[in-house]
Amino acid sequence: MPIYLEIMVLALAAYAIGLGLGWLLWGHDTSSAEGND
Amino acid sequence: MPELIEAYWPILLVALLIGLIVAWWIFVATRRAKVSGDRRDVLDEGADPAARNQALIDAPPASTAQPVVAPGLAGAGTAVAAATEEGAVKANEALAVADGDDLTRIKGVGPKLRDMLIDLGVTQFSQIAEWSDADIDRIDSQLGRFEGRIRRDDWVAQAQLLAADDTEGYEKKFGRL
Numbered sequence: 677m678p679i680y681l682e683i684m685v686l687a688l689a690a691y692a693i694g695l696g697l698g699w700l701l702w703g704h705d706t707s708s709a710e711g712n713d
Numbered sequence: 714m715p716e717l718i719e720a721y722w723p724i725l726l727v728a729l730l731i732g733l734i735v736a737w738w739i740f741v742a743t744r745r746a747k748v749s750g751d752r753r754d755v756l757d758e759g760a761d762p763a764a765r766n767q768a769l770i771d772a773p774p775a776s777t778a779q780p781v782v783a784p785g786l787a788g789a790g791t792a793v794a795a796a797t798e799e800g801a802v803k804a805n806e807a808l809a810v811a812d813g814d815d816l817t818r819i820k821g822v823g824p825k826l827r828d829m830l831i832d833l834g835v836t837q838f839s840q841i842a843e844w845s846d847a848d849i850d851r852i853d854s855q856l857g858r859f860e861g862r863i864r865r866d867d868w869v870a871q872a873q874l875l876a877a878d879d880t881e882g883y884e885k886k887f888g889r890l
Contacts, residue, residue: 679717682714682717683717683721683724686717686718686721686724686725686728687724687725687728688728689725690725690726690728690729690732691728691729691731691732691735692732693729693732694728694729694730694731694732694733694734694735694736695732695733695735695736696732696736697729697732697733697736698732698733698734698735698736698737698739698740699736699740701736701737701740702736702737702740702741703736703739703740
């Protein structure tokens with residue numbers, strides 16, 4: 677596996693972790709009206 | 714692999730930050746505003762502004778009495794009086810419309826022509842029913858691009874039947890109302 681591909685996969689993984697963190701921080705809204713009414 | 718992470722951690726950090734920024738943009742920046750509170754609309758039944766507007770509508774038209782004019786303000790007083798009178802005329806016109814017939818029932822008269830007729834003081838079928846040739850000429854000349862409509866559509870005969878409430882006779886002659 678070429679090194680640039682490995683770096684790309686790692687970067688994508690980091691990007692996905694960032695998205696997941698963001699969802700946990702701002703997207704995971706337990707008090708929204710849609711979910712609890 | 715660990716060596717790669719060690720060597721390229723700034724790139725991975727940037728990717729992580731981009732992920733965080735994208736997530737923030739998706740979950741925070743583009744989120745629609747939540748509706749909070751229960752502010753009533755002004756047109757809701759029972760709302761104060763609606764009640765006030767209804768009271769204004771129901772109120773009698775402004776008085777046409779001349780205001781008392783101070784000697785030094787004679788000019789201004791006249792202007793105010795003229796404005797008051799104008800307002801009263803408009804209010805009376807509106808009342809006349811409220812009291813008048815629906816002139817658009819005459820075939821050939823649409824909302825534009827109805828408004829023009831109201832401006833000319835024509836609000837009832839009985840008025841049109843009594844028009845003489847001279848009246849028709851006089852009104853016709855003030856109808857602009859609608860000139861000729863009165864005779865073409867025979868408003869007078871239509872108005873006579875409508876004023877007499879002779880729906881059957883009207884429909885026989887001019888078609889369904």
